[in-house]
Amino acid sequence: MVALTKIYTRGGDAGTTGLGTGERRRKDDSRIEAYGAVDEANSCVGAARALLLKAPQYAALAANLAAIQNDLFDLGADLCVPETGARALRVTEQQVDRLEREIDALNADLEPLKSFVLPGGSEAAAAMHVARAVVRRAERRMVSLAAVPGEMVGAPSLKYINRLSDFLFVAARHLNRPGEGDVLWVPGAGAGV
Numbered sequence: 001m002v003a004l005t006k007i008y009t010r011g012g013d014a015g016t017t018g019l020g021t022g023e024r025r026r027k028d029d030s031r032i033e034a035y036g037a038v039d040e041a042n043s044c045v046g047a048a049r050a051l052l053l054k055a056p057q058y059a060a061l062a063a064n065l066a067a068i069q070n071d072l073f074d075l076g077a078d079l080c081v082p083e084t085g086a087r088a089l090r091v092t093e094q095q096v097d098r099l100e101r102e103i104d105a106l107n108a109d110l111e112p113l114k115s116f117v118l119p120g121g122s123e124a125a126a127a128m129h130v131a132r133a134v135v136r137r138a139e140r141r142m143v144s145l146a147a148v149p150g151e152m153v154g155a156p157s158l159k160y161i162n163r164l165s166d167f168l169f170v171a172a173r174h175l176n177r178p179g180e181g182d183v184l185w186v187p188g189a190g191a192g193v
Contacts, residue, residue: 020081035079037138044131121176128172
């Protein structure tokens with residue numbers, strides 16, 4: 001269990017931070033960028049969840065988002081301890097599988113897409129789209145980290161972050177259900193203006 005009695009430590013004042021192993025790295029290091037982007041994504045998911053908590057009909061989806069926020073914290077913990085054989089919390093295939101089941105359940109009642117969907121619709125759906133875009137940024141940072149020689153990112157972690165953006169997209173469509181609220185892309189609609 002974590003017990004924080006003092007929030008500031010001054011340890012990062014010189015532009016470094018500590019990994020879960022105790023190793024110090026620059027705050028713009030690829031690993032720090034990756035789990036920082038995951039933290040941003042978690043914040044966006046939390047903001048979307050806060051909107052859902054105002055609407056009792058979305059209690060189940062809000063509960064899914066609460067589980068996802070915990071998963072994202074697991075992912076941050078996973079990323080802050082490099083895969084060097086050290087014992088650490090790691091994202092698992094079971095978390096990926098659960099997310100896939102949740103995507104399938106939300107998508108089951110939606111009409112098939114016949115156009116790309118623009119971010120928008122209801123306020124809650126728009127918040128899901130913002131979270132989805134930030135999750136995609138986190139995924140890009142994780143892929144960049146995995147490409148750095150000597151750095152590793154677990155396959156379940158990469159799968160999870162990829163599925164999460166799919167989940168958030170389907171959740172946005174679910175919130176605009178039964179699809180009438182989706183804002184559809186009209187190619188070239190503003191070209192003549």
